[in-house]
Amino acid sequence: xxxxxxxxxxxxxxxxxxxxxxxxxxxxxxxxxxxxxxxxxxxxxxxxxxxxxxxxxxxxxxxxxxxxxxxxxxxxxxxxxxxxxxxxxxxxxxxxxxxxxxxxxxxxxxxxxxxxxxxxxxxxxxxxxxxxxxxxxxxxxxxxxxxxxxxxxxxxxxxxxxxxxxxxxxxxxxxxxxxxxxxxxxxxxxxxxxxxxxxxxxxxx
Amino acid sequence: xxxxxxxxxxxxxxxxxxxxxxxxxxxxxxxxxxxxxxxxxxxxxxxxxxxxxxxxxxxxxxxxxxxxxxxxxxxxxxxxxxxxxxxxxxxxxxxxxxxxxxxxxxxxxxxxxxxxxxxxxxxxxxxxxxxxxxxxxxxxxxxxxxxxxxxxxxxxxxxxxxxxxxxxxxxxxxxxxxxxxxxxxxxxxxxxxxxxxxxxxxxxx
Numbered sequence: 001x002x003x004x005x006x007x008x009x010x011x012x013x014x015x016x017x018x019x020x021x022x023x024x025x026x027x028x029x030x031x032x033x034x035x036x037x038x039x040x041x042x043x044x045x046x047x048x049x050x051x052x053x054x055x056x057x058x059x060x061x062x063x064x065x066x067x068x069x070x071x072x073x074x075x076x077x078x079x080x081x082x083x084x085x086x087x088x089x090x091x092x093x094x095x096x097x098x099x100x101x102x103x104x105x106x107x108x109x110x111x112x113x114x115x116x117x118x119x120x121x122x123x124x125x126x127x128x129x130x131x132x133x134x135x136x137x138x139x140x141x142x143x144x145x146x147x148x149x150x151x152x153x154x155x156x157x158x159x160x161x162x163x164x165x166x167x168x169x170x171x172x173x174x175x176x177x178x179x180x181x182x183x184x185x186x187x188x189x190x191x192x193x194x195x196x197x198x199x200x201x202x203x204x205x
Numbered sequence: 206x207x208x209x210x211x212x213x214x215x216x217x218x219x220x221x222x223x224x225x226x227x228x229x230x231x232x233x234x235x236x237x238x239x240x241x242x243x244x245x246x247x248x249x250x251x252x253x254x255x256x257x258x259x260x261x262x263x264x265x266x267x268x269x270x271x272x273x274x275x276x277x278x279x280x281x282x283x284x285x286x287x288x289x290x291x292x293x294x295x296x297x298x299x300x301x302x303x304x305x306x307x308x309x310x311x312x313x314x315x316x317x318x319x320x321x322x323x324x325x326x327x328x329x330x331x332x333x334x335x336x337x338x339x340x341x342x343x344x345x346x347x348x349x350x351x352x353x354x355x356x357x358x359x360x361x362x363x364x365x366x367x368x369x370x371x372x373x374x375x376x377x378x379x380x381x382x383x384x385x386x387x388x389x390x391x392x393x394x395x396x397x398x399x400x401x402x403x404x405x406x407x408x409x410x
Contacts (some may be wrong), residue, residue, distance in 0.1 A: 037242045037272055041378075044270040052272065060265070060275045066247040067242055067257065070265045070273035142406075173246075174382065187245035201347075201379035 004131040021048045021187040024083040026104065027071050028055035030093015033063035035121050039087050042180035046188040048180045053078050055097055062093040079103050080103040084187055086111045090122020090142060090172065096100070099130035108133045112166070119183050121176060125149055127166075128154045138162055177202045226253045226392040229288040230274050231259035235298015238268035239378045240326050244292050247385035251364045251393040253290075258283050260302055260309070260328065269296040271393055284308050289392055291316045292406060295327020295347060295377065304335035313338045315369070324373040324388050333372075343367055344374040382407045 013038050023043050027036055029139045033139040043050050054061050054071035061069050086107060088098060098104045111118055126148050128134055130135055138154040140162045151156055157163045160175040161182045168186070170179035181204055197204030228248050234243055235403050246253050252286040259276035266274050288399070291312060292334050293303060303309045313336050316323055325333055333339055343359040345367045354360055361367045365380040366387045375384035386409055390398045402409030 033242050034239070034246050037238050040272055041237075041239050050217040054394040065246040068244055068275040070275055163328075172404075174404040174408075177379065199377075203379075 004043045011067045021097060023048050023085045023087055023183070023187070024051045024078065024107075024110040025050060025052050025087040025089065026054055026075060026082070026098060026107075027061045027069060027089070028091075028094035028097040028101075029061055029063075030091050030095075030097060030115065031061065031063050031146065032091030032094065032122055032173060033067040033069065035091065035176045035179075036069070036089035037062065039089060039119075039121075039180045039183070042177065042200070043184055043187075045199065046184035046192050048084075048184065048187050051078055051081075051083070055094075055101060064093060068139065073108075075101075075103055076191055079107055082114070083111070083116065085117035085119055085183055086094075088118075088120040088124035088127050090120075092123050094126055095123035098127040108164075116168060117166050117168065117183065117186060119170075119179070121170040121179050122172045125169050129153070132145045134164075136165045137167050138164040139167060140171055141169060142172045167169040226289045227287075228253050228255045228290045228292055228392070229283065229286075230255060230257050230267045230292040230294065231260055231303060231312075232257055232269055232274060232294070233296075233299035233302040233306075234266055235296050235302060236266065236267075236268050236294045237296030237298075237299065237327055237378060238270060238274065240274045240296065240381045240384075241268065241294035243381040244294060244324075244326075244385045244388070247382065247401065247405070248292075248389055248392075250388035251397050251402065253389065253392050256283055256286075256288070260306060262298075269298060280306075280308055280312075287319070288316070288321065290322035290324055290388055292388065293323075293325040293329035293332050295325075295329045297328050300328035300332055303329065303332040304314070310336040310407060320371060322371050322373065322388065322391060324375075324384070326375040326384050327377045328374070329352075330374050334358070339369075339372045341370040342372050344372060345376055346374060347375075347377045 025040050040050050053075040058074040094107045122142040129152050140156045160178045161170045230245050245255050257277045258280040275344040327347040345361045365383045366375045
């Protein structure tokens with residue numbers, strides 16, 4: 001009878017651990033709204049504390065297909081905070097804006113030097129290139145971004161999601177669930193992600 | 206040489222036709238944000254004029270995983286307008302709110318009687334049941350909603366997307382791309398959807 005309680009305690013402890021994990025999702029004007037929202041939603045389903053930070057301020061952000069999203073806060077307000085993962089959604093306009101942002105550059109450099117996860121999808125791996133992050137690592141991106149990345153990185157053409165050390169990258173809207181589940185797996189574990197994927201009706205092994 | 210111009214003219218004409226197609230996507234508090242945004246984004250990529258209408262007003266809508274989305278307008282302002290498709294995203298809270306709304310009921314009855322498309326995903330087919338829409342038709346939904354639908358409809362368990370006449374239904378976040386592409390196919394044609402799917406990196410036949 002003594003052992004019966006252990007799995008329950010373990011689950012509660014894991015849940016507590018998962019709740020303590022945190023993600024910063026940067027939302028820039030022109031972001032691809034599906035890539036943004038799939039990351040934020042799936043990570044929250046996995047029990048990760050997600051902060052959606054507007055690149056310029058906390059006003060509604062107009063995304064690539066004109067959906068307007070209200071961030072939780074502005075990036076300036078959380079730029080000194082620590083997060084377990086920094087997530088960069090794609091979309092050409094959003095990625096260009098993040099590539100030009102010195103605040104984003106500082107956040108990524110701090111995240112890299114502290115050994116935290118960085119995740120980028122679609123056009124957003126070009127943000128890493130611009131800020132000199134993770135040079136030499138294996139990564140992927142939206143196919144048309146390859147010429148901007150192939151010199152600086154070991155470019156992978158044939159995988160939906162690539163993980164190299166603390167860097168997770170992916171290709172586009174059609175790979176956004178796999179991307180989000182991979183980030184969640186790193187922070188919340190496979191068991192939790194299996195449960196999340198089942199609820200989403202998404203295949204996951 | 207005379208014939209060379211025809212395909213181009215035809216394409217432009219089709220493009221013009223596609224642009225004239227319209228979609229109303231109803232955004233209720235507690236909507237599943239991924240299902241909402243995949244529909245809105247994919248339809249816009251297909252050249253369809255999408256109106257995102259807040260169920261209660263035009264203020265930011267808090268979705269099921271706390272992402273806040275600013276609608277284009279309020280449902281009250283567009284409730285007399287005609288749309289080629291009315292799209293109901295899922296999410297339990299959002300679906301319950303739409304099921305309780307007399308305005309949603311009137312819009313759906315008007316859409317049904319005029320022969321317009323109605324599309325619902327995840328928990329949202331229960332909104333149709335509540336308002337007495339499309340009774341007897343084949344449909345699907347999020348699996349756990351089946352008991353609320355099996356008496357009134359011919360329930361389909363084994364397809365991601367079901368089309369029966371002017372009704373398109375689907376199962377959940379993991380089938381949301383297929384759902385959106387099917388709606389787009391009806392309004393913009395297969396050729397356009399092939400192009401959209403390719404850009405999304407989503408499989409489409």
